[in-house]
Each structure stands twice: as C-alpha cells, then as structure tokens.
Amino acid sequence: MSRPSADPGAELARELAAVLRGEVRFGAAERTVYGHDASNYRHLPLGVVKPADLDDVRTALALCRRYRVPVVARGAGTSIGGQAIGPGAVVLDFRRHLGSVLEIDPQARTARVQPGTVLDDLQRAAKPYGLRFGPDPSTHSRCTIGGMIGNDSCGSHSLAWGRTADNVERLELLLADGTELTVGGRLTAAERAALRELPGPLGQLHTRLQEFTDRNLAVIRQGMPRLPRRTSGYPLDALLPEHGHHLARALTGTEGTCALLLGATVRLVEDPPVRALVVAGYPDEGAAADAVPALLPYGPLTAEGMAADLIAALLAAGPRPPALDRLPAGECWLFLEAGGTTALEAYQAARRLADAVRRERSATVALVTDPVEQRQLWAVREAGAGIVTRLPGGGEAWPGWEDSAVPPERLGDYLRDLRALLRRHGLRGVPYGHFGDGCVHLRIDFPLDEPHGVLVFREFLEQAADLAVSYGGSLSGEHGDGQARAELLPRMYPTEVIGLFGEFKRIWDPENLLNPGALVDPRPLDADLRFVTAPRRPLPLALPYERDGGSLVKAVHRCVGVAKCVDPTTGVMCPSYMATSEERHSTRGRARLLAEMLRGLTADSGRRTGEAIPDGWRSAEVREALDLCLSCKGCASDCPVHVDMATYKTEFLYQHYRHRPRPLAHYSMGWLPLWLRAVALAPGAANTLVRSPAGALLKRLGGIDRRRVLPVFPPETFTRWYRRHRAAHPAPVDARPVLLWPDTFSNHLQPDVLRSAVEVLEHLGFDPRLPDGPVCCGLTWYSTGQLGTARRVLRRSLGTLAAAGLPADTPVIGLDPSCTATLREDLPRLLGADGRPLSERTRTFAEFIDELAPDAPLPRIRREAVTQTHCHQHSVLGSAADRRVEARLGLQNRVLDSGCCGLAGNFGFERGHFEVSEAIAERILLPEVRAAGPDTVLLADGFSCRTQIAQLADGRRALHLAELIARELRTAARPTD
Known part of the structure; x- marks a missing residue:
C-alpha cells in the first residue's frame, strides 16, 4: 500500500492522468458542474474521470480503492434524489465515451449496451426491427441505460412494459475489489450450486448471497410491499425462489451502491407501429384517479394523469401550445394510449377505451389519431418535469416528495389526502404522473430561502412518508431514494428489512467505496441543500431579472438539472455543448458555475472558503465557461424552465470587466x-x-x-x-x-x-x-x-x-x-x-x-427552398409569420432543424472560437447547404447566418426573404421579347 501524500486529491489526479486514456478533471469548474444533479443537493466531488474504455474504468476504480476515495457512477445526471453526486468522490462519467449500442438480437429480442448508452439511441437502433426498450422516462433524449438501471426508471409506458427491472436480462459488473462477473436470468437449484463452487472471490460472493437469501426468506416475503411502482430500498424480493433468484433484477435500483455497471443486456418489446390517443377529462384529479381501475382491463399502453394546474404552469412559462385546444372539457385529464398493427386496429382499441370513459357521466373524451397531434399532446405531458419547477404564480418548486406511489385502486383517496397535507403546511405543488401505476410526481414550493424553510421541508417529508405508507405505498415509484428519501426508509420498512439492506450492501461492497451514504447509512435529507436561506447580501445588478423578482440568484436557480440542454439531437439549445460535449459548456453546467459563484458573493465572508468558485465576479472558471456561450438565446425558449444564459452572460461580462481592460474583440467588434x-x-x-x-x-x-x-x-x-x-x-x-x-x-x-x-x-x-x-x-x-x-x-x-x-x-x-x-x-x-x-x-x-398586408398580391415563386432560421428568431421572435408568407409565395420550403449557425455575431470571428464555430455549422447546416441543388433557394434572414454560409459553404450564397421577393418582382417587371 502506497503512503498517502499531503494532498491525496492532487496525487490521485496525477496518477489517473498518467495511466488513463480518457479525461481526468479535478479542477474547480468540473467539480462544480458535477457537484449537482437534478436534486436539491450539492456535493463537490474530489474530481471527475471520463473513461475512454472499460480498462479505464477498471484502472480508475483500482486507484481510487488504493487511495480510499469513494466512486460515484454517473450518466446524464438527471437523478432527483441526489444519487449521481457524492462528497469527496471521484465521479465516473460514462456518457462521454461508453455510450454504444453493441448488439441488437431481433430473434431473442434483446440488446447489449454500454452503461452510457442514451435511451433514444437504443430506441433508434431497435426501431428497424419493430422493437423498442419498454421504459421511457421523460428524459429519454439524454438519460442513459446505466442510470435507468441504477434508479429502476419507468416512464409512461410501464403500464404495458414494466419498469427497467422487468426488462433487464444480464448485467456485466465490476465490484469495488476489482472482481468482475455477469449476473442475470432465473437460476435453478443446480445453477445456484454451480455458482457456489466457482473458485476464488466469485464463489465466495455467491455463497454469501445465497446464504443471505436462504436465511431471510420469511423477512423478505413479509417486509416488501407488493405494488407496481416500488422503487424504494433494495429490491431484495427478486432474490426469492418464486422470482428465480434473479440477481440482475435484485441489483436494478441499487443506485450504484453495490457494483459498477460495465454493460447490460436488456429485453426489447414489440413497438406497435400505429397508436391512437384517448384524452379523458374529469372534474378533478381525484375523479380521474378513481376512474383508472375500471379502465385498466381494456389494456391501455398508458394511463397518465395531468391536472389543470400543470396547464396553468405551462401557460405561465410561455405561449399557449395549440395542442391544448384538443383537450376535452375538465380540470384533470387522463392520457390513454392504444396501439395496433394497423390504423384501424389502433383506432378500434382506442374507441373501446373512449366508450369506457363515456360510461362515467362526469367525464368528457377526445380521440386523437393524427400522429402530429399526438406528439404535440405528449410534449405537454413530457415537459411537466421542467414546467412545474415554477408554479403558475411564478414561485419556485423543489423536488423532495417527487414520485410517491400507492396501489392504483387507492390513488384517488391518496391524492385527496396529499392535497390536504399540502394545505396544512401552507404549501403548493402540481401533482401529475402515472395514474395507471398509482405513481404521482410532485414538486413543492418549500420555503428553502427562509430561516424556517428546512424545518418545514423535514416535517412535511416525514408526514408525507407516513401518509404514503398508510396507503400501502412506496416513498419512491420511479426515481429511487438517494439522499432525498433514504433516511425515511425505516418509516416504510420494518427494522429487520433495513438491517438486510445494510447486509446486502456489505456483501457486494464491504469497504463502502461505491456511492456511500446513498441508501445505507444515509445522509440526512435536510443536509447539503444547495440553497437554504435567502442571500444575506443583496447584489447590485445591471439588469432587472423581472421574472425572478430582481434576483440573479433566483434566475440561476431556475436550472433544476433536467438536462434538456445536453440533448444533442434537436433544437437551438445548446450549440457549444453540441460541438464540445463538455458539461461545463452546457446551459446546465454554466448555471451551476454561476450558482456556485453567487454562493460566495451573497454569503458572509467566512463562508467563502467552502466554495469552489471563491473569486466572485472575477472568476476565471465562470469566464471560461461563458466564453463559449454564443448568446443564441436558445435556452430562453427551449429550456423547460427558460434559463436565459445569454442575459446572465451579459451581466457577468459587465461585472467581470467593470473598471478592467477588456479583450480586444470587445473593442473591435463590440464597437x-x-x-x-x-x-x-x-x-x-x-x-x-x-x-x-x-x-x-x-x-x-x-x-x-x-x-x-x-x-x-x-x-x-x-x-x-x-x-x-x-x-x-x-x-x-x-x-x-x-x-x-x-x-x-x-x-x-x-x-x-x-x-x-x-x-x-x-x-x-x-x-x-x-x-x-x-x-x-x-x-x-x-x-x-x-x-x-x-x-x-x-x-x-x-x-x-x-x-x-x-x-x-x-x-x-x-x-x-x-x-x-x-x-x-x-x-x-x-x-x-x-x-x-x-x-x-x-x-x-x-x-x-x-x-x-394580409391580402396584398405577392409574386408566385414556385421553387424549392431551404431555410436557416436565425437563433434569435427561433428564441424571441418566432417564425410562424415567415411560414405563412412563404405559403402565399408558393415556396416549397424546408426549414432546417440546425439550430445556431455557429457565427453568432462576433462569436465566430473572435480568436479562439473558430473551431467551435465551424463544428456547430458542420453539424447540420453546412452539409444541408452543400447538398442543396443549384436551383434551390437558400433563405437566411440573419446577417450572421448568411456570412457563415458564404465563408464556409464553398461559395453558396443565401438570401434574405426580402431579397427573394424583390428579385422576383424585378424579373416579372422586365419586358419580354
């Protein structure tokens, strides 16, 4: 054993950097952005490793074991309970380099994936075979399979296809002591005996696990509630004989506390090629929940509940989506999806559901078969995770009691009692969720910025836990426990079961190196909150932040970590992340850095030593992260909570360079x-x-x-x-x-x-x-x-x-x-x-x-066109009018989903930005422009977009809409021979 140095973090970082092929980041910026997930908690890690391959994972774990440094595995960092962060730990980011779909086996209907595989990537790989992975949480565009296995994720279709645990076949694991093994499948008595006879650590591990199970059969059977959405605690009942001694499922939902995932084989299901949606309206959420048990026998793929206060929050956050016009009358709606192999089959299944809904006299119903309208309606429901972080009145709402679950037949009464509990505490929230499974999502306006706020937080959570347990429910029905709920597990499970959780953890990880404090011996639920009191010193600011009461702190806290900004597949947000794949260059990463900087600025001077960014407005880390922000304003429109990083960047630059020399570009292009x-x-x-x-x-x-x-x-x-x-x-x-x-x-x-x-x-x-x-x-x-x-x-x-x-x-x-x-x-x-x-x-x-000029005669331009929409038009102005004018012109126009062109005013001209600017343009815009035929009109109203195309697209020239119309008018006015 090597001798510890005076600074073990620096020594460990040096050793890791010397032997790993992937990135090793122990700087303040990386520690800050990886010190948060989507929870209320803040834990600064010792450092971050982005392994290039599985050998890097093995080596990093071995070095951390030598230095006695805990390890936390991380996917997209969207965990709501605090599972993806750990104080003083080394965070392993699997998303960057270990995200491949390795194999699709259409005959066996399985897929083998790496832990960092994004769910949507798996869905795209399985789609040509008519298959899909069943669980589909709302973060499907960025969440990873490893994270879903860690938290036993579910999603809206769990009613038909179950939780992640129901869809795991085999797990390839690395234990803290370096042991590797693959587990999975139902085990016969002969297979169990063979596992005990394996040589060395593997045989010892299986022997301890089997002795543990056999010794505690009665306690496990009696102490584990039976309901479709139980993701609290360790799923020890998967070890029971009647469940096949299924080790892979017993480890699903253990939040990275038992083993590191190296790979997984998951089950795929048939994806109905056609779907229809029944939207049922009810007078309130209790009535909607009461109606669910009678509808389940008709086999809906989903039974999602959404009340009017979620719609109010949506409308308060932005313009009214046209999809809301399709909602039938009511104050709460169920989304009941039906599927089929043909349009007629899907329609008939949906019609049977709709007829069943109509039997309830207080219900209204709409049947939607158009796929575009269905997607628009589902987008409203999926946006809920971000929308409800702001209540309709503008107040902040926080996780904590995020996804409790009760038996579906008792959901109506539970919701009524939960509303009453909120009223007793003077709290507000917007419940919605998976009513068919009895699972309720709820963010609450805990007064965490007031001196008594933490006491309110604790008291409510304790009483809410008791309420859910009284209905035979689970503290968590989807996102696991983490620090948010692990302390409450003794209210749900008997003492004997809590003891078994600890014993199970020690069998796998006796030295407690893997995500310690997440489930066993948990940290207090009201410790380590990333915001606890209002700023003690008001900040003099240059901009008003009118939507956030004049507070930049509140504005930055809009970011709750749902991570839509790290979805690289669509939209304007966030172009620099799409080019670099670096967390600190995402909207979320920049918001975390600004929040850390503001902790020091607004706190008493004595607290500054505990901050990772202690230099305030002079911070080099924040400046570096914001340097690659293009101020495209994409986050202001595309982020579910409308984080406005372009405005925050302007404020920072003003404060950072106040009374100081500026970069040369600020004097040349700024003036x-x-x-x-x-x-x-x-x-x-x-x-x-x-x-x-x-x-x-x-x-x-x-x-x-x-x-x-x-x-x-x-x-x-x-x-x-x-x-x-x-x-x-x-x-x-x-x-x-x-x-x-x-x-x-x-x-x-x-x-x-x-x-x-x-x-x-x-x-x-x-x-x-x-x-x-x-x-x-x-x-x-x-x-x-x-x-x-x-x-x-x-x-x-x-x-x-x-x-x-x-x-x-x-x-x-x-x-x-x-x-x-x-x-x-x-x-x-x-x-x-x-x-x-x-x-x-x-x-x-x-x-x-x-x-x-709605009736003014415009020339007819019957040509094909490709349009690059300026990012500020997308984010601030909108382009619906452009589409209507183009229709009047007769243009056959295709609007690129390319986001920012990459030039962004002065950004792409500034020294040090060219590579990123070019990479952004090459993502979609430039290939599309080069592929356009010579007679295709290129439209770009933005000066920056036209300049980027002219300089990087082999001499192609784009026109402003005004230029195109004027050119046609001139052509029409020319005398003919």
Missing part, C-alpha cells in the same frame, strides 16, 4: 457600429487596406481569428442610396408610412437587403421611411457586457426616432433578426418603460407583411 460609420467615409481605401498584408495585422489587433475573411465594404451605404432613391422617386401621398430600421449590418455591409425591403414595401403600397439620423439597437455592446454604452446608444436612438415626427403607432420593421430581437426583448430590459413603445411596435419583415 463595430462606430468603426463601420468611419469606414463608410472611404470604403474603397478600407477594402484596399484589409486585403493588403496589413489586414492580418488588423485581425490580430482586433482579436479576430486569422482564418476569418473580413467583409468587403460596399461603395455606398443603404442610407445614402435611400436619400438618392427618395429624391428621384417620391412616395405617393396616400401611401401609409412605415419606419424601416437601418441596422448596422445591413446598412454598412449588405445594403441590398434593405434596398430589397424598400422595393417590396413600395410595391405593396407603403411609404418606407428612415429615422432622421443614425440609430443602433446596441446589440454589439449589449452582448459584450458594455451595458453603459448600450443604454446611451439606445437612448440616443429613441431621441432620433422621436425627432422623425411620425405617428406614435407607426410600425417599425427590422430586417436582421438579432437587431429586431434586441429591440423587442432587450430594449425594455435596458430602458424600462421608455423602451416599451418601440419594442411593442417592432416587427420582422415577414410579420409586417403577414399582419399589415
């Missing part, structure tokens, strides 16, 4: 509107300069990547052209005036976009006007945290608009989505009420045509 105004005085000379050898020096001095091509400055700005144009072509006296916003990018770099907008507007009978002087939205200053300058620029612009003398309701049309989004969203944030009039009358080009 770009001023420099372009100077260039406009002599554009020819400027072009000569940037194309000369001096251009490379200019890039270096401006903090611009050498691989970026500086733009060609047009000989004339748009505003100069406009003055000539208006002098030669006065507007008709009866034309309605509209104000065109001459944004910096279009005015100085691509004036054809604004010229085209003028042509189209004049063709439609409008009088496009310009402000009387220079205006700017201030975006370049805002995005670089130069908020004082941004406010001055915006105030000056408002004054210029006021001097134009146009009526106060004159529409303002923005051509560039980033500038338009700044006027729409950030202007009121910076100037308050002074900015709202302009914000409210600002429209995109498509919105203006759609709203104010």
Whole structure:
C-alpha cells in the first residue's frame, strides 16, 4: 500500500492522468458542474474521470480503492434524489465515451449496451426491427441505460412494459475489489450450486448471497410491499425462489451502491407501429384517479394523469401550445394510449377505451389519431418535469416528495389526502404522473430561502412518508431514494428489512467505496441543500431579472438539472455543448458555475472558503465557461424552465470587466457600429487596406481569428442610396408610412437587403421611411457586457426616432433578426418603460407583411427552398409569420432543424472560437447547404447566418426573404421579347 501524500486529491489526479486514456478533471469548474444533479443537493466531488474504455474504468476504480476515495457512477445526471453526486468522490462519467449500442438480437429480442448508452439511441437502433426498450422516462433524449438501471426508471409506458427491472436480462459488473462477473436470468437449484463452487472471490460472493437469501426468506416475503411502482430500498424480493433468484433484477435500483455497471443486456418489446390517443377529462384529479381501475382491463399502453394546474404552469412559462385546444372539457385529464398493427386496429382499441370513459357521466373524451397531434399532446405531458419547477404564480418548486406511489385502486383517496397535507403546511405543488401505476410526481414550493424553510421541508417529508405508507405505498415509484428519501426508509420498512439492506450492501461492497451514504447509512435529507436561506447580501445588478423578482440568484436557480440542454439531437439549445460535449459548456453546467459563484458573493465572508468558485465576479472558471456561450438565446425558449444564459452572460461580462481592460474583440467588434460609420467615409481605401498584408495585422489587433475573411465594404451605404432613391422617386401621398430600421449590418455591409425591403414595401403600397439620423439597437455592446454604452446608444436612438415626427403607432420593421430581437426583448430590459413603445411596435419583415398586408398580391415563386432560421428568431421572435408568407409565395420550403449557425455575431470571428464555430455549422447546416441543388433557394434572414454560409459553404450564397421577393418582382417587371 502506497503512503498517502499531503494532498491525496492532487496525487490521485496525477496518477489517473498518467495511466488513463480518457479525461481526468479535478479542477474547480468540473467539480462544480458535477457537484449537482437534478436534486436539491450539492456535493463537490474530489474530481471527475471520463473513461475512454472499460480498462479505464477498471484502472480508475483500482486507484481510487488504493487511495480510499469513494466512486460515484454517473450518466446524464438527471437523478432527483441526489444519487449521481457524492462528497469527496471521484465521479465516473460514462456518457462521454461508453455510450454504444453493441448488439441488437431481433430473434431473442434483446440488446447489449454500454452503461452510457442514451435511451433514444437504443430506441433508434431497435426501431428497424419493430422493437423498442419498454421504459421511457421523460428524459429519454439524454438519460442513459446505466442510470435507468441504477434508479429502476419507468416512464409512461410501464403500464404495458414494466419498469427497467422487468426488462433487464444480464448485467456485466465490476465490484469495488476489482472482481468482475455477469449476473442475470432465473437460476435453478443446480445453477445456484454451480455458482457456489466457482473458485476464488466469485464463489465466495455467491455463497454469501445465497446464504443471505436462504436465511431471510420469511423477512423478505413479509417486509416488501407488493405494488407496481416500488422503487424504494433494495429490491431484495427478486432474490426469492418464486422470482428465480434473479440477481440482475435484485441489483436494478441499487443506485450504484453495490457494483459498477460495465454493460447490460436488456429485453426489447414489440413497438406497435400505429397508436391512437384517448384524452379523458374529469372534474378533478381525484375523479380521474378513481376512474383508472375500471379502465385498466381494456389494456391501455398508458394511463397518465395531468391536472389543470400543470396547464396553468405551462401557460405561465410561455405561449399557449395549440395542442391544448384538443383537450376535452375538465380540470384533470387522463392520457390513454392504444396501439395496433394497423390504423384501424389502433383506432378500434382506442374507441373501446373512449366508450369506457363515456360510461362515467362526469367525464368528457377526445380521440386523437393524427400522429402530429399526438406528439404535440405528449410534449405537454413530457415537459411537466421542467414546467412545474415554477408554479403558475411564478414561485419556485423543489423536488423532495417527487414520485410517491400507492396501489392504483387507492390513488384517488391518496391524492385527496396529499392535497390536504399540502394545505396544512401552507404549501403548493402540481401533482401529475402515472395514474395507471398509482405513481404521482410532485414538486413543492418549500420555503428553502427562509430561516424556517428546512424545518418545514423535514416535517412535511416525514408526514408525507407516513401518509404514503398508510396507503400501502412506496416513498419512491420511479426515481429511487438517494439522499432525498433514504433516511425515511425505516418509516416504510420494518427494522429487520433495513438491517438486510445494510447486509446486502456489505456483501457486494464491504469497504463502502461505491456511492456511500446513498441508501445505507444515509445522509440526512435536510443536509447539503444547495440553497437554504435567502442571500444575506443583496447584489447590485445591471439588469432587472423581472421574472425572478430582481434576483440573479433566483434566475440561476431556475436550472433544476433536467438536462434538456445536453440533448444533442434537436433544437437551438445548446450549440457549444453540441460541438464540445463538455458539461461545463452546457446551459446546465454554466448555471451551476454561476450558482456556485453567487454562493460566495451573497454569503458572509467566512463562508467563502467552502466554495469552489471563491473569486466572485472575477472568476476565471465562470469566464471560461461563458466564453463559449454564443448568446443564441436558445435556452430562453427551449429550456423547460427558460434559463436565459445569454442575459446572465451579459451581466457577468459587465461585472467581470467593470473598471478592467477588456479583450480586444470587445473593442473591435463590440464597437463595430462606430468603426463601420468611419469606414463608410472611404470604403474603397478600407477594402484596399484589409486585403493588403496589413489586414492580418488588423485581425490580430482586433482579436479576430486569422482564418476569418473580413467583409468587403460596399461603395455606398443603404442610407445614402435611400436619400438618392427618395429624391428621384417620391412616395405617393396616400401611401401609409412605415419606419424601416437601418441596422448596422445591413446598412454598412449588405445594403441590398434593405434596398430589397424598400422595393417590396413600395410595391405593396407603403411609404418606407428612415429615422432622421443614425440609430443602433446596441446589440454589439449589449452582448459584450458594455451595458453603459448600450443604454446611451439606445437612448440616443429613441431621441432620433422621436425627432422623425411620425405617428406614435407607426410600425417599425427590422430586417436582421438579432437587431429586431434586441429591440423587442432587450430594449425594455435596458430602458424600462421608455423602451416599451418601440419594442411593442417592432416587427420582422415577414410579420409586417403577414399582419399589415394580409391580402396584398405577392409574386408566385414556385421553387424549392431551404431555410436557416436565425437563433434569435427561433428564441424571441418566432417564425410562424415567415411560414405563412412563404405559403402565399408558393415556396416549397424546408426549414432546417440546425439550430445556431455557429457565427453568432462576433462569436465566430473572435480568436479562439473558430473551431467551435465551424463544428456547430458542420453539424447540420453546412452539409444541408452543400447538398442543396443549384436551383434551390437558400433563405437566411440573419446577417450572421448568411456570412457563415458564404465563408464556409464553398461559395453558396443565401438570401434574405426580402431579397427573394424583390428579385422576383424585378424579373416579372422586365419586358419580354
């Protein structure tokens, strides 16, 4: 045994880095982001290892055993009970490199997977065979099979296909002492005897397990409740003879406390090719729950419950989803899904369900067969995990009593009593969940930011545990126990069973190295909370955080770890994570770093020594993580709880560089509107300069990547052209005036976009006007945290608009989505009420045509088109109007699900960002652009998107919608031979 050093963490990190092929991260940033999961708890690990292969796992465990350092296995980190974090542990992140589907056996209907395999990846691999993995939690796009096995995950279809434990065939395991074995399958007496005869540690292990089981048959049979959703405690009843002595199932749900998972073979089920959805409405959730037992004999694939307060929370969080119009009348709804091999078969099964619902006189019903409408309705239900972290009134709601379960036939009475318990404590929550299995999800507005909040938290959880047990239920029906509920297990199980849990753990892990404190000898449920009291020192902030009571702390705590930002398959969020796969470059990772930084800023000075990020606004770790944030605003729209990292980044940059020198790019591109105004005085000379050898020096001095091509400055700005144009072509006296916003990018770099907008507007009978002087939205200053300058620029612009003398309701049309989004969203944030009039009358080009010229004749453009939607348009403005205008044009348009283009204003030009910028573009956008036919129109309203395409897509050029329409008008106006 080696001699411990003065700093065992540093010594262990050095040894790990020397022998592992994967990443070894023991720095403050990595410890912070891996110190949280989706629970209420915070445990800073000693370090993080991302093993490249199974040999790395074996080596890392051996070194940790030598140093007596605990090990915690982690998948997507979405555990709600605190199972994926551990104080002073080494966290093994299996998701990064050990996530492959190794084999699909369609005859046996099994799949062999690595522990870090994401569930959706397994589903995609199984789909060609008409198969799927049955359990499907709402985090299916990022949760891993290893994590599902650790927590015995379920999902909405467990009614038909069971829990993870019901679908595990074999587990390949690594024990803390280095022993490896594979367990699984039902064992005969002869097979059990053979296992006892194995040589060495394996035989000893099986002998102890069999003696343990045989000695305690009566206690296990009598002490384990029988209900479909029991995931609390160790599932020792899987060891019983009547259950086949199934070791794999006995280890499913043990939360990584007994062994590390190296691989798994899981059972697959037939996936009905066609589905239909019955939505049943009831006057309240109790009535809905009472109706479930009578509906179960009809064999629904799901019986999910969702009450009106979840809909209220959804509406408070964002715009109304059209899918809500399909809900029948009621205050609580059951989602009853039926499947079949044909559309008729699925419809008939759904109709039988619907007829059964109609027998209840208080019920209403809708039968939905359209797959798109079904997906939209299910999206509302799946978003619940994120939506209900904010109650309809805006208050915060926390896990703790997240997924209790009772026998389904007693669920109605349990829900009524649970509501009464909430009222007695003055608490609120939004129950929903798997009513067919008797499982209820519930987040509660525990007053954890008040001095007495922890006492309320503990008292409620103790009484709620007693309530669930009184109904013959389980503390957990899906997400396991962890620190949140393990302390409460003696209220559910007799003392003898609690003792067996400890003995079972010691058989597998006698040195207590694997996730200690998670189930056996648990940490207190009210210890280690990541937020316990309100900030003791209010922070002077530059931005208002109006949705969070002016508190950046509350804003950052919006992130609850559901990890939609680490789903790499769709949407705008989070482009830098999609390119790097680094947790600290996800929205969740950045929120965790900011939260850790704020712990020190808002606490008494004596607490700062316990923080991983003690430097406050000067933190290099936070700056580095935010450096790769593109400020795309994707999280503000795509995150279920609307974490707005672009705004938090602006605040941080403002505070971080206050009274300090800034990066060169903040002076070059942050002040770009001023420099372009100077260039406009002599554009020819400027072009000569940037194309000369001096251009490379200019890039270096401006903090611009050498691989970026500086733009060609047009000989004339748009505003100069406009003055000539208006002098030669006065507007008709009866034309309605509209104000065109001459944004910096279009005015100085691509004036054809604004010229085209003028042509189209004049063709439609409008009088496009310009402000009387220079205006700017201030975006370049805002995005670089130069908020004082941004406010001055915006105030000056408002004054210029006021001097134009146009009526106060004159529409303002923005051509560039980033500038338009700044006027729409950030202007009121910076100037308050002074900015709202302009914000409210600002429209995109498509919105203006759609709203104010709905019947105007537009040219017919019967061509194929591919559209890259600017990320700010996706996140702030929306693009429904664009789709309607394109339909009027006759375009056969395909909108790419590519997210941010990767340029993002100044981001892609800054030195050090080129590789990430290019990787983001190469994910979907550039391959799609290159594959588009030569006659396919490329549409991109964003200046950044058009620039990225022009510089990286082999010379292809994208058009603004205004350019496309104007070009068609010119073609139609040309005389024919």
